[in-house]
Amino acid sequence: MALLTRTAGALHRRPRLRLALLLTAPLLWLAVLYLGSLAVLFVSAFWTTDSFTSEVVKVWSTDNFHELFTTPVFRQVVLRSVGVALAVTALCALLAFPVAFYTARVAKPSRRPLLVVAILTPLWASYLVKVYAWRLILSEGGLADWLLKPLGLSGPGFGLPATVLTLTYLWLPYMILPIHTALEQLPDNLLDASADLGARAGRTFRSVVLPMVLPSVAAGSVFTFSLSLGDYITVQIVGGKTQLIGNLVYANIELNLPMAAALATVPVVVIVLYLLAMRRTGALSSL
Amino acid sequence: MEASAIRLRDLRKSFGDTSAVAGVDLEIRDGEFFSMLGPSGSGKTTVLRMIAGFETPTSGTIELAGQDVTRRAPFERDVHTVFQDYALFPHMSVEQNVAYSLKVRRVPKAERLARARKALAEVRLDGYGGRRPAQLSGGQRQRVALARALVGRPSVLLLDEPLGALDLKLREQMQIELKALQREVGITFVFVTHDQEEALTMSDRVAVFHQGRIEQVGTPAEIYERPATAFVASFVGTSNLLTGEAALRVLGESGTHSIRPEKIQVLKETADPDEEGHATAVGTVAEVVYLGDATRFLVDLDGGGRLTALQQNLDTSAEDVAAYRGTRVRLRWQRRHTVHVPD
16 A cells, blocks of 8 residues: 555656656557558558569669559549549538538437437448448349339449449448537527527528538548548449559559559548648647 | 617516516617616526517517517517627637628628728727637627627617626726717617626616516616615615514514615614604624625614614724624614515
């Protein structure tokens, strides 16, 4: 007991020691496993392979990046991937706003926690189960076809639209939650004040609600954008022949590891650029 | 005859089973500084919110300048509000906040800016237009809220406990400034407060609210000197009531009577009891509270009941008054200062 008290006292007098004990383990984890592997990724992107044996040759060269920028297929895939991520993000934002508006401001306050849980439940189900469910929905003669038939239409089938649709479904909760929180925290009296100063509902929405919720939309978009950009399984299951960056990385890992590493740096760079853009909106402080 | 600025007729508002406002009739004159005074939960804020249009009355009507606006939305009423916690838009600059009502009404940009600057100057905040509300102190935010509500020159300005969040010094300063501003712009001010001193110092007339009803409407002097009910007598100023037996013995009549503490003199027990036009009572000093500029004596009367007397510290100091504790005294006041209060 006395020892315990003495140790506690010693720690109390040495705030730096306390901090060191607290942070050493997580910092080691972060530095070695996360930043370390990221560093290896970057370095190996500048290596090459022996074209005959597929062995990695540890010689410094920028050939991989040169190839990346000059091969039309690679360029197309990168643009397509970014396009998919942007489309998913836009769709998520459009769908999430009315849902969040309902759960945060229209529904009875006593029901709101339940609704939030309901929004989160899809996240408890396995990713693969959900994607295969969408495969069934979108398959020929599946639910989508059956529902659209009376209108003289057919489902989108497998391909790029199916990929965007499925990814939108997967990441929607990550967009709804921050918007829900922002709308719930929006003080009622700001809406009263706007109406009091002569603004109708539309003007209040444009001038007060939207600008105050926008940082949270941007925060949600950080999730939807980066999750979409990194995904390569959904596109394999519902994307038909569509290829995204992830698929190219996956395809190159066995035969040309340095090329796979070079390809993998592309989403990292894109996401860093995206984060920098979002930081300007104040999104990072509302995460 | 000119229509009054605001006329409320049998206004009622219930939230579920609880009745927040239980029948309010009120007329507020054009250009008046009118206060609604009452404890929290007395319905004064709900009445204000109904005038602004944030709440719809359960029954009754609201007229603004002779027009029935009971069912109109807030943006259809020529009324602006200063909110208790200011409700400034945090994502806009001070200038954009102030110019908001003008922008909504599509006033051209140049005129908008000029009027916003003028409004900021009126509340002595020139040069603060570019800041964000978060960069201002409480008192400055208060002024921005005032400027924002006044810039559109509404016919009525509603103020919902606007000084509640300020410290005492600032509050006293703002009371004076508000009153001066109101005189300058000539707009009808409806001021909600639970602070009786604030209501008395600033208002042309005061309505005292209690349990969803108005107990009394009158000038500050009327409210203070001639309280119409026991509640008004106790809520405005220090409660000092003589009731039943005690009243019968001291005043010669039963019922409830109010005497303001500063009207009562504290004398030696042996002082002449029969001065013309005075009432008098003998008792023991139970407590002495030294207030700096004055001293409050709590006296238990021999005939029952307890009265508070307030004496200016003209010749006495803290030590002198402390010696009074437990001594016998005679209280004396002019009979005309005894106010019979209907139960």
